[in-house]
Amino acid sequence: MKAIHQRASEGLPTRAAGWRARPGAFAAAAAGMKSTTMLLLFAGLVWSQSRYDLLLKQGHVIDPANRIDGVMDIAVAGGKIARVAANIPAGEARKVIDAQGLYVTPGLIDLHAHVFGYSGSLNPDDSALPAGTTTIVDAGGAGWRTFEEMLEGVIRPSKTRVLSLINIVGHGMTGQAFEDNVADMDSEKTAAKIIERRAHIVGIKTAHFGGYGWAAIDRAVAAGNLAKVPVMVDDKIFTLTGRTSKEKVLSKLRPGDMHTHVFNDRQLEVVDRYSGKVQPYVLEARARGVLFDLGHGGGSFLWPVAAKAMAQGFYPDTISTDLHSSSIMMAESDMPNCISKMLNLGMPLQGAILRSTVNPAKAIGRYPEMGTLSEGQIADIAVFRLKTGVFAFKDAWQHKDLGTQKLESVLTVRAGDLVFDMEGRGFPEWDKAGKYEVIR
């Protein structure tokens, strides 16, 4: 079921950096222009000596695609990974970052988040990049009627790579009345929009459908067949809908389709609530290629379900946040937090990185273009510290568990640019910085 995708356009918009244009700022900017030009000319002479723009030195690299799990240097040039090797001389790079004691991974891919359409949507850059997430997949915010608005309003202006699982509902995730309206679930029009915008749309989402029967899932799958893309499902299984999770994952979803909210208890019943055992039909669905996505969110990560499933070795295929304005608060469901929860429930760090990079990239047909640190690929890199101590983690019911490991985002590189640097590792001290320049 592998879709043939056009290569995503990687052109990032040029942004007025550092300073918001507002009354008063223009005069200052004009005054600084001359010296900036001079500095750039001078700097150009110095930097022309450097082969690389950026060098991350001595970090513990976890790059599952290339079977790297050890201390390595990573050099970046022209926005791409230029070299991954044991010892790259610091003198060859304009900017050198000491990553000793830290983990360096491919930029994370959050397969399920909300940055458009939905009332709880967040802004991709300030929610993703500080968390080490360089690719965010908006899960169903836009439908075929509203996708162009998302493209202009969110995808193009964002530094984060934003992709879309387009909603089978033409109006997108705009409220229950819209989401239950089968008449607005048009497989042909949805597929046509996907084919028109393959660079940005990677699949289809059906969400929150509360009506009777299988129309929402059937039409999403039909659109998926037309456009050759996967479907992500989140769907209520209350009895009045006439649907069961067993039928859903065994006969409705195709291999490569994804069920999100895996550790929920009312959209999918991974664990039998009486016996505490992982349901045999879930294992059967996994064997036939249906993917199970974390999709933490504000209601879908529950300790009683997650702890029991994980203890039986049933791990999600992909780790995602279902990040929105509520899940980011008490449950704190950003990618490092979701990964930390997985670690404390027994998943090894390497496995958690695999499920946050390679696996989501494969799920949306973008592997190996994304999710790796392979030479020649776009340089999306995350740097983390794995802290040890006693930490509290909170589920969607606002109950806590205590764990001894916590992953903390330290630095993020997106398309070769240092976009987040919690400890200023890539920048000079203030008294050696020159007075009026914004340091790049």
Added chain:
Amino acid sequence: MMPIGAQEIYDLLLKNGHVIDPKNGRNERLDIAISKGRVAKVAKGIPAAHSRRVVDASDYYVTPGLIDIHGHFGADGVNPDHNSLRSGVTTAVDAGSATATTFGSFKTTVIDHSKTRVLAFVNGDPGPLAAKYPEIVVGVWGAAAGKMPALGDSLAGLRAGDILTNIYSQAEPPLAEARKKGVLLDTGQFWFRVAIPALKRGLLPDTISTGMDKTTLLLPRATMTNVMSKFMAMGLTLEQVLERTTIGPAKAIRRPDLGSITVGGMADLAVLELRTGKLAFLDSGHAKLTAGKELRCVLTVRNGAVVWDSEGLSLTHWRDAGPYSNFK
């Protein structure tokens, strides 16, 4: 009405935290009891048994909910709950995203959607909005117009009682002149390269704000606790920093009901941890200051409810909550 002599039952009790409340002159270990969204009692030794939920705040400072008078929360800005509440800010003031014409949509999409109390400096003359929404519109962005305070980044056009922001930016506004004129000084976006020499000359800010937007939240990481940590690293005391993020901004926006822990008042509180370690911060121009201490917000109470709790201080362990209990 409770019968005389009856003991009130509290919804939330913050026990044994180091309370710093500049307006009420508090700077000691105290218990704070909350009932029905209001501060019910501030005293030593309030019995834990009198509250439905108890937070042990022994390791932390407890302060009034912080006030950030310069942020950008409009369509092209950032999410206030995500970036403000999580760093102890319970009142965030938008600096000019909305004009008199666009205020309506700003109100429905941002203000009404946020748990954070979002107030606004309206861009340009607010017209009848000021009278219609006196509890939201606190002033004017840009230059002074009418009687309300103005927030601007150019001294020209500001009067005594107005607020000059971005005071330590590379534009270097004339701070001594502004202070002489009675204009309040607000940090907003700032550079260590400008701030450190200015602080040495005694030009301290009247209010500390973040100036947060999509850009400053990335490399400069300008959340409130981050900016407070930066000012502590530049030599201000914790008390000085808290004065400038609670009662200082409350006065500047003329909202005496905000910025303190007062019995009968709205229960907006921040619980802060002062961590030590080898740290460094970046400014708006991406220069670095190395530091040894950092403030972090571990818990935020807004309108009496716990809305942020990074250490799970107020929460039950799931094994004690029943396997399928959905009761909070």
